[in-house]
Amino acid sequence: MAHQHSEPALSVFDIFKIGIGPSSSHTLGPWRAALRFLSSLQQTGRLPIVRKVQVLLYGSLAKTGRGHGTDVAVMLGLCGEDPVTFPVENINPTLEALSRDQQMVLGKSAPIAFDPAADVVFLMDESLPFHPNALTFLAQLENGEELAETYYSVGGGFVVKEGEGGRDVNGPDLPFPIADARELLHWCRKTGLPISEIVAENELAWRPEAETAAGVLQIWHTMRDCVYRGCHISGILPGGLNVIRRASDLSKKLISGRTYTDFDSWVAAIREGGSGFKYTLDWVSAFALAVNEENASFSRVVTAPTNGAAGVIPAVLLYYIVFCDGYQDESILRFLYNASEIGSIFKKGATISAAMGGCQAEIGVSSAMAASALTECLGGSARQCQMAAEIAMEHHLGLTCDPVAGLVQVPCIERNTMGAIKAITAAQLALQSNPDHARVSLDNVVETMWETALDMNAKYKETAEGGLAVNIPLGLKEC
Numbered sequence: 323m324a325h326q327h328s329e330p331a332l333s334v335f336d337i338f339k340i341g342i343g344p345s346s347s348h349t350l351g352p353w354r355a356a357l358r359f360l361s362s363l364q365q366t367g368r369l370p371i372v373r374k375v376q377v378l379l380y381g382s383l384a385k386t387g388r389g390h391g392t393d394v395a396v397m398l399g400l401c402g403e404d405p406v407t408f409p410v411e412n413i414n415p416t417l418e419a420l421s422r423d424q425q426m427v428l429g430k431s432a433p434i435a436f437d438p439a440a441d442v443v444f445l446m447d448e449s450l451p452f453h454p455n456a457l458t459f460l461a462q463l464e465n466g467e468e469l470a471e472t473y474y475s476v477g478g479g480f481v482v483k484e485g486e487g488g489r490d491v492n493g494p495d496l497p498f499p500i501a502d503a504r505e506l507l508h509w510c511r512k513t514g515l516p517i518s519e520i521v522a523e524n525e526l527a528w529r530p531e532a533e534t535a536a537g538v539l540q541i542w543h544t545m546r547d548c549v550y551r552g553c554h555i556s557g558i559l560p561g562g563l564n565v566i567r568r569a570s571d572l573s574k575k576l577i578s579g580r581t582y583t584d585f586d587s588w589v590a591a592i593r594e595g596g597s598g599f600k601y602t603l604d605w606v607s608a609f610a611l612a613v614n615e616e617n618a619s620f621s622r623v624v625t626a627p628t629n630g631a632a633g634v635i636p637a638v639l640l641y642y643i644v645f646c647d648g649y650q651d652e653s654i655l656r657f658l659y660n661a662s663e664i665g666s667i668f669k670k671g672a673t674i675s676a677a678m679g680g681c682q683a684e685i686g687v688s689s690a691m692a693a694s695a696l697t698e699c700l701g702g703s704a705r706q707c708q709m710a711a712e713i714a715m716e717h718h719l720g721l722t723c724d725p726v727a728g729l730v731q732v733p734c735i736e737r738n739t740m741g742a743i744k745a746i747t748a749a750q751l752a753l754q755s756n757p758d759h760a761r762v763s764l765d766n767v768v769e770t771m772w773e774t775a776l777d778m779n780a781k782y783k784e785t786a787e788g789g790l791a792v793n794i795p796l797g798l799k800e801c
């Protein structure tokens with residue numbers, strides 16, 4: 323397996339990406355890979371002369387690809403649809419039309435014969451050495467030429483093309499280059515700036531401040547809408563496990579008849595209910611469940627840093643907004659900037675791919691990100707932020723990925739509630755502690771997570787071949 327060290331600079335928009343559920347590595351990544359394949363066909367002038375396309379899915383993409391919607395993602399990508407803007411309600415009609423017509427309009431301009439059942443091939447027993455999430459696009463051209471391009475979906479929606487040295491993005495030179503937690507702390511100490519402002523300064527290397535702020539607020543609005551939607555839709559999740567959505571019933575019970583008309587009045591109505599421990603805890607769970615029930619329904623979510631773990635950061639951010647009076651744009655920006663830097667540190671020093679490191683790489687990282695962000699927003703120093711991130715990851719080390727039936731539902735949805743509450747506990751512990759007395763640094767825990775990832779048995783790395791995935795699949799189907 324390739325190590326994720328020596329990454330180029332990462333922007334806040336590399337960590338938080340708007341897309342469609344249920345999986346950043348198995349849905350968003352393959353979708354983006356298909357778009358890159360299309361763009362390579364376009365750039366070389368070959369798109370109009372393509373006659374046939376096939377997609378080969380390897381390793382974890384084959385083993386859990388059906389449950390994670392990998393086939394859906396590559397087909398929509400090949401159609402030229404954008405995961406950020408494609409209306410989620412059009413997914414099923416588009417797939418039905420593909421199956422019915424046995425035809426695809428490649429890149430919205432080149433009609434080709436395409437049979438979804440035969441042209442997306444799940445190679446269950448094959449994997450490529452660079453990364454477990456590999457896919458190859460094969461194209462036959464009118465002139466007899468045959469093309470093959472292989473991509474790797476390396477976690478969090480990041481994609482690298484074979485032969486590109488494992489890099490998805492080429493960043494600019496930053497005023498504050500950060501490879502690890504120690505370097506981040508160095509810049510915070512040297513400048514006196516909090517983590518969020520170091521990030522904001524670095525983002526200026528990509529684009530003007532106002533553009534970054536507008537983009538990050540769009541990320542927040544997508545998270546907010548996802549929580550709100552998820553708290554108002556009941557029913558059964560797709561995929562055959564018959565998992566019942568719980569966020570809606572829970573939030574209805576908690577709101578207890580208080581009226582509201584939109585998100586803002588909903589926040590006010592939640593606050594009117596008080597701030598007792600059990601009430602607050604239940605709301606944090608409702609927020610997290612809502613996002614991941616939406617994620618499991620192929621709805622619009624934000625990778626944070628992945629789709630499977632997309633509920634942790636919105637849940638902790640909503641906790642801060644609703645129960646800690648943090649409802650201002652500046653506070654929301656501070657939260658997300660800070661969180662993104664912690665996610666980058668884990669991506670650079672370890673991994674954010676469950677296929678590489680199990681669920682510690684998803685829920686563990688999201689919990690560490692949220693813990694640090696909440697700590698800064700509640701007045702903690704940069705060292706306390708790092709302490710909070712370290713505590714949150716320390717207690718996720720070794721967490722395996724074992725999605726039942728290959729769906730991002732069990733244990734994934736509830737696991738986001740656990741990641742959120744651990745993040746809040748970690749932030750509180752750090753805020754009440756003197757970092758001088760911390761025995762484990764954030765870099766220590768990043769390194770430990772990576773070593774644990776290397777030692778973890780492959781069956782616990784998003785293959786649905788171990789843990790809950792093999793012990794209880796049939797029982798759940800009967801729920």
Ligand code: SF4
Pocket residue numbers: 630631676680681682684685722723724725730731732733734737784
């Ligand atoms: S078990 Fe964790 S890592 Fe695996 S799919 Fe679910 S949330 Fe993602």
